[in-house]
Amino acid sequence: MLSDDVLDRMLRNSDPDPGDSATDPNSPTAERILAQVRRRTRKRRRRTLIMAPVVALVVAGATAGTYAWVAGDGKGHTLDSTGLVCVGPDQGDAVVGFDPGADDPVAVCRQQWPGMFGQPVPDALTACVDSSLQGSIKVYPGGKDQCARHRADPYLGPTREQLGLSRLRADLREHFTDRTCIPHPELRKVIGELYARHGLDGWKAAHFQTADKEPEGPCADIGFIDEPERVIWLGDHKDGTPVNWP
Amino acid sequence: MNADERSERLEQLFRQTFRRVMAYCLRRASEAAAHDAVAEVYAVAWRKRRQLPVDDEEAVLWLLGIARRVLANQARSQRRWARLLMRVAERAEPDTPPAADPYGAEEAGDGLAAALAQASDADRELLRLAYWDDLSRSDIATVLGISVGAVDTRLHRARQRLRQRLATANPHQDPSKEKDHAER
Numbered sequence: 001m002l003s004d005d006v007l008d009r010m011l012r013n014s015d016p017d018p019g020d021s022a023t024d025p026n027s028p029t030a031e032r033i034l035a036q037v038r039r040r041t042r043k044r045r046r047r048t049l050i051m052a053p054v055v056a057l058v059v060a061g062a063t064a065g066t067y068a069w070v071a072g073d074g075k076g077h078t079l080d081s082t083g084l085v086c087v088g089p090d091q092g093d094a095v096v097g098f099d100p101g102a103d104d105p106v107a108v109c110r111q112q113w114p115g116m117f118g119q120p121v122p123d124a125l126t127a128c129v130d131s132s133l134q135g136s137i138k139v140y141p142g143g144k145d146q147c148a149r150h151r152a153d154p155y156l157g158p159t160r161e162q163l164g165l166s167r168l169r170a171d172l173r174e175h176f177t178d179r180t181c182i183p184h185p186e187l188r189k190v191i192g193e194l195y196a197r198h199g200l201d202g203w204k205a206a207h208f209q210t211a212d213k214e215p216e217g218p219c220a221d222i223g224f225i226d227e228p229e230r231v232i233w234l235g236d237h238k239d240g241t242p243v244n245w246p
Numbered sequence: 247m248n249a250d251e252r253s254e255r256l257e258q259l260f261r262q263t264f265r266r267v268m269a270y271c272l273r274r275a276s277e278a279a280a281h282d283a284v285a286e287v288y289a290v291a292w293r294k295r296r297q298l299p300v301d302d303e304e305a306v307l308w309l310l311g312i313a314r315r316v317l318a319n320q321a322r323s324q325r326r327w328a329r330l331l332m333r334v335a336e337r338a339e340p341d342t343p344p345a346a347d348p349y350g351a352e353e354a355g356d357g358l359a360a361a362l363a364q365a366s367d368a369d370r371e372l373l374r375l376a377y378w379d380d381l382s383r384s385d386i387a388t389v390l391g392i393s394v395g396a397v398d399t400r401l402h403r404a405r406q407r408l409r410q411r412l413a414t415a416n417p418h419q420d421p422s423k424e425k426d427h428a429e430r
Binding site: 001002004007008010011012014015016017018022023024025026029030032033034036037038040041088089093095118 | 253256257260261262264265266268269272273277281284285286288289292293315318319358359362373376377378391392405408409412413
C-alpha cells in the first residue's frame, strides 16, 4: 500500500493545471466569455419585458421589502420536462427525475430530500417555475412567498404538451412491453398514432443519422426526445437486449 | 442600479474571480465545454446576485459551488447525447469494440488516472477540490455545502478507496515509480 505522502504527491502531480494564459481575465477568450455573459443576462430581461403586457403583474408585500414578478402561466416550459431541481440548503441543489403527467414536484423532492441532502425535509416546500430562458421547475424550502422571492412563478401543473408527452411515453412502454426488436417503420407508425391521440401537433419522429446518412438498422429505439424542436430521435437498437424508454 | 452600474458590477466580479472559476472548469471539462460553463456560471451568479457574498474569497467559493452544478447539468445532457451517439457508432462500426474507459486513462497506462476514473463522482470531486484546486477543508465544505467533519470523513474514505484501487491494479508495483520513471 502507498504511504500518505506518496499518494498526496501523486494526486498533486496529476493536476492538469490549465496554466496562467488559459485563465487570464484580460485575454481575448475572457472578453468573449464576458460578452456572452452580458448577452445571456440581457436576454432574460428582454423576455421579461415581452411578457409584461400579456400577463398580470403581481406585487407582493413582505416585511423585508416588496417583491414584484411577472406571472406567466406557471407551467414550466423546460428544455426537458423529465427533470426538476430541488433547491437544497446552501449550495446543495439536486436535479431529479420527474414525470409531469404523474408526479407532483413537491412530493418528489419531499420523498428524496433526506437521501439527497442528509437533512430532514423542511415543513413547507414550494414549486416554482423560474424566469430563466429554460424556465426550470424548482422546488424551494419555504412557503408560497418563495416564488416571488426568487422572481419566479408558482408552478401550476404541466402544459398540455408535457402531459401529452408523458402519456406518449407511458403508452409506448405499455405497447412494446417485453419487445426487444421493434422495426423502425413500426415504431414510427405507433409514435405517429400516439402524436395524434395525445394532441401533439407539429411533432415528428426521425432517424438520428450521421453525415454519412447510414441506413436504418433492423431494430429501433428512442434515443432522445427534443422538446424545444418537437422531434423524437430514433436510434438503432441491438436486437435481443431490453429497450430502455426515456 | 442602472444598466451601466449593473454592467460595471458584473465586469468587476468577472475580472476578480475569472481565473479561479475558469481553472476549476478547465480541470473538469474540455476547453469548449469549460468556456460555455463559465459563461453560464456568471449568468446564474448575476441572476442570484442578491446572495453574492461580500467577502472576495467567499464569493469565489460561492461561484465554484455554482460551477459544480452547472458542470453536473452539462454532463447530464452530454450523457444523453453520448448514449445516442454510441448507438449510432455501434451501427456504423459493428466490429469496433466499445471504449471501456471514456477517460482514456488505462490506454495511457496511467494507474492513478485509471483509479480516479473508476472512483465515484463524489470521491473524484472531493479529491480534485483538495489536490487540484488546493482548497482547505473548510473551503471544500463551503463549496459542497457539507460540514468540515463530513469533508474529513469523506476525504479519508476517498483516499482509502483510491489506495485500494491502485493496489489492486498494480499489486507488485508502486505506481509512483512509473511516474518518476516517465519523468526521467
